[in-house]
Amino acid sequence: MSGIVVVGSANIDQVLRVERIPSPGETVLSHGLNTALGGKGQNQAVASARAGAETTFIGAVGADSFGEMVRTGLSADSIGVSQLRTTQKPTGTALIAVDGTGENTIIVEPGANSDVLVLTSADSAAISAASALVMQLEIPLQTVVEAARVAHAVGTRVILNAAPIQVLPQVLLENLDVLIVNEHEAAEMAKDNGLATELTGLGERLLTLVPTVIVTWGSKGASLHRVGTDEVLVPAHRVTAVDATGAGDTFCGAFAAGLVEGMLADDALRFAVAAASISVESHGAVPSIPLRAAIETRAKESRH
Template structure:
């Protein structure tokens, strides 16, 4: 990355976040409490919000750096090899004395899912190094989520904001957030449930400078202080699996913004990418590449 006196990197996205291995079970329906259902199959693939978003940004054309923690185990090696294949810069990927994070995911016949995450190595992603801070302050965009320690999220947001990097926070899994963190955020990405939780009785637009609320099959809406809301509908597609769609959205959004695209057009690019991802199973396996996103935008958001 650049030294403190060098110019900002071109089309660069940094992600500080989680890296997991997903174990996905296909079920006819999500079980109710106390109910047992049979699975139609098990698949194992890379996941975790940080890894998903890094892959999405890289496949969308951004120069991408992932700051994350994995274990010295088979899942960790699988994660590192896969990220390298996707062209993600792994210079700042840490190997720690804890197992690689895992997620148990049930996906029903309608493409809906439930997810249980064991943080593992992700909980050891603490204490940003000088190299970490240098990377995120020289990037065009930083993406953060909440599957790593909150103090790490706060430190990264603060350093990036001070350095003039666009800070994107995907507030998931949802939790209470300090006002100081939100003040460092340029773009807050939440779903309807997360937006309602954070806003309480107040206005969603007061949460950050720009707030994007993702609406699943309905697309997304952008709220900006002092401006009219902008809604971007999603195309009608046959959804197979929604796992990782929100992360695909965030990675594609950051990649588009890093190219200097305006927020509204970046939003359309992100909606197109997410709409493509739900048409295939898995988190990382379903993330589209740039050519497919461009084709979808030019042909009504359908894959070639």
């Protein structure tokens, strides 16, 4: 087995720069609009590839100019696109407002992503041949469940970034090896499963569902939780954040890449935190994802 297969969404991001995120019913003026590659699946695939892992992407785009942008962009990062299908729906689109502190709000129109309803035999073969499967929740849940089953059955490591958060069926949880959530998603998942939602000890409580849990804490860093071992907390790097869009996806892709190449989970966590810290220093999702050399430099700086 080798490499990473990402099953997930591919969008085009329309990013609006605003002084502050509008409240309900409020209108604010934008002072800039950028169009860039995005979508959690595409972001994580690019992050994995730029971190050094052989990567294949399984998803869907529309027969439109945005779909061509996605296909061209993935190929430019040497990501396998033979399993990227084209459907009659338009390519997924995200409208993102980013304020002056780098915080954001996102509205997603799934478009072609909602057509990723089944896995083909070629999709299943690619997953079975991979070292790790990485997924999110911007495509139909039934496909996420199916992919997890295929991977788990042959020993491919299954990594789920449970975002956007929703209630997960037991059959999916049983097939996961690693769960990655931010603090808000972790609390919601704990609530959905009848667990206490207090932030203290949250990662350990989620271990009743999945054998390895990673919780990202924004500017506080990330924590790793495994059954029978102590929590590992990696503090965030001190940076000037301008845009948090895609930072979590950068973390997920880099962490998966680290695991696949043989890093210990602790080291992969540090590698991923370094990658995410670089991504928040630039605007956009895919445009801000760093290359391997930059990640290694940042990680080395933190050790000293």
